[in-house]
Amino acid sequence: MSLKVYNVLTRTKQDFVPLTPGVVKMYACGITVSGDAHVGHAYQSVVFDVITRYLRYLGYDVKYVRNYTDVDDKIIANAARAGIDPIAFAEKYMHQTDAEMDALGNAHPTIMARATECIDDIINFVQRLIDSNHAYVSPFGDVYFKLDSFPFYGKLSHIKTDKNDSGVRKDTEPGKQNDLDFALWKSAKPGEIAWKSPWGMGRPGWHIECSAMNLKYLGEQIDIHGGGRDLIFPHHENEITQSESLTGKQFAKYWIHCGLVKINGQKMSKSLGNGILLKDVLAKYDADTIRFALLRNTYAADIDITDNLMPESRRHVYKMYSTLAALRGRDFSGADVAKTDEKIAEIRDAFEHAMDDNFNTLEVIAAAFGWFNFINTEMAKKSTEYDLARIADKIRELFGVLNILQHDPVEYIDNIKSGVLKQNGLSAADIDAYISERAVAKQNKDWAMADKIRAELLAKNIVLHDGPDGTTWDVNL
RNA sequence: GGCCAGGUGGCAGAGUGGUUAUGCAGAGGACUGCAAAUCCUUGUAUGCCGGUUCGAUUCCGACCCUGGCCUCCA
Numbered sequence: 307m308s309l310k311v312y313n314v315l316t317r318t319k320q321d322f323v324p325l326t327p328g329v330v331k332m333y334a335c336g337i338t339v340s341g342d343a344h345v346g347h348a349y350q351s352v353v354f355d356v357i358t359r360y361l362r363y364l365g366y367d368v369k370y371v372r373n374y375t376d377v378d379d380k381i382i383a384n385a386a387r388a389g390i391d392p393i394a395f396a397e398k399y400m401h402q403t404d405a406e407m408d409a410l411g412n413a414h415p416t417i418m419a420r421a422t423e424c425i426d427d428i429i430n431f432v433q434r435l436i437d438s439n440h441a442y443v444s445p446f447g448d449v450y451f452k453l454d455s456f457p458f459y460g461k462l463s464h465i466k467t468d469k470n471d472s473g474v475r476k477d478t479e480p481g482k483q484n485d486l487d488f489a490l491w492k493s494a495k496p497g498e499i500a501w502k503s504p505w506g507m508g509r510p511g512w513h514i515e516c517s518a519m520n521l522k523y524l525g526e527q528i529d530i531h532g533g534g535r536d537l538i539f540p541h542h543e544n545e546i547t548q549s550e551s552l553t554g555k556q557f558a559k560y561w562i563h564c565g566l567v568k569i570n571g572q573k574m575s576k577s578l579g580n581g582i583l584l585k586d587v588l589a590k591y592d593a594d595t596i597r598f599a600l601l602r603n604t605y606a607a608d609i610d611i612t613d614n615l616m617p618e619s620r621r622h623v624y625k626m627y628s629t630l631a632a633l634r635g636r637d638f639s640g641a642d643v644a645k646t647d648e649k650i651a652e653i654r655d656a657f658e659h660a661m662d663d664n665f666n667t668l669e670v671i672a673a674a675f676g677w678f679n680f681i682n683t684e685m686a687k688k689s690t691e692y693d694l695a696r697i698a699d700k701i702r703e704l705f706g707v708l709n710i711l712q713h714d715p716v717e718y719i720d721n722i723k724s725g726v727l728k729q730n731g732l733s734a735a736d737i738d739a740y741i742s743e744r745a746v747a748k749q750n751k752d753w754a755m756a757d758k759i760r761a762e763l764l765a766k767n768i769v770l771h772d773g774p775d776g777t778t779w780d781v782n783l
Numbered sequence: 784g785g786c787c788a789g790g791u792g793g794c795a796g797a798g799u800g801g802u803u804a805u806g807c808a809g810a811g812g813a814c815u816g817c818a819a820a821u822c823c824u825u826g827u828a829u830g831c832c833g834g835u836u837c838g839a840u841u842c843c844g845a846c847c848c849u850g851g852c853c854u855c856c857a
Contacts, residue, residue: 343857344857346857354857377857428844460786462854463786464785464786466785466786533785536851536852536855536856538851539786568850573851574854602805602806603796604796608788614807618807618849665796668797668805669805672800672806673804673805675806682822684801685821686822732846748816751816753817756816757817757818758820768820769820770819771819772816772819773815773821778820781832
């Protein structure tokens, strides 16, 4: 099987065939740094991180460009409110977001582009659109794209502009020749941050920076352009319009959009103010847990972040690591090599089958429940024909594409455990003392006392396991 | 009004023209002093109405309903 990708442009699932064999040029719209990153940004960044990793897993040479839009109306407004220079303001949130993306476990894109570092490219782009009669300068120093000049407007979003009731908002701004025209360059109001241009002091419009950065870093044509679904219109539609007007060539071959984040069933948006900040999630949960939660979903569907999503994900991840940790020190030297190889091949095929189907990480995780169940079952037997350590290594290798389960299992478990202990004011020695005390009670068949000790610890999220070799403890997540 | 997505078992949520999603919760069992963990077994579903078909949850059409976009948004 080969990779199939749902292309929003054609509204079909298509075989993935890059423009140049073996090479993938991908651009995903990053963040306008007007404040703290939220879980929607986290979702989108993880989705495209995993797409990049899987393309590389398949052997493609991937060039992944991601941008920060670091100048726009909201940044200017928020910076003014904070009493900070907008450049410094944007920079602060850019660095903060970089650190959060690292903490989330995202690999660095090949290039992190910044709008303000591409002002010359943007001006050049706009000038070429003016020269080719696709744009015009208003009497007020703004530059607008002339929508009439591009006959394919709406090819991505299917918005129609020829009907009066099409629903497209028609801003009436002084200087616009047509209400549907959109700004490429905005003239500066007094005191606003601005750059020198042939049309006076001003700054880029919203959509142009992505077109200019694409051209600068990836060229006229790219394989994959991505972003959140909310960007399809008008942002991506306008990008296509600008870029294809300039080059006369198809801009992006595949358009990939991830779903949006809902919070307990309600759409998350800036206007509703119900956003969950990424930094708050990172303060409570580790990257494995967050990625597991986000990837246990098909990327194109909206993801509902319910109150129990993260806790449940943490339990699953913890259980997987527990299985991996339990394999430590086991001897599988007598295992059947051929049988083990067969199992490994089966796991790899299931993984690739799922990922080839439009990056179906949900299916990967569903299959993984079965793989871990298999290991647990075999481990519970007196003896097994399989080299479970090698099978586990393969699972971990495949999960590298999701960047989950990449920590040392024992260290991961210890970290989670010590976190719970700390929260409950306990130490491992305390628990050992309880267990010894309880062992005495058990020996005396003082079940009431034994149960009381067990209940006390459970109240502190410590659960005891009585086994043939004595009592062990674990955290109750 | 325009565009788009979707309606699946108690809940969440996939795939699939005829056969198991998966997870959580539930039931029974092994194990245990009783538990827990782990493992085994297990029940309930495809909005409504037509059509195509030997056969549709899966394709087509109508209807009902929900959600998103059409303002800044990943």
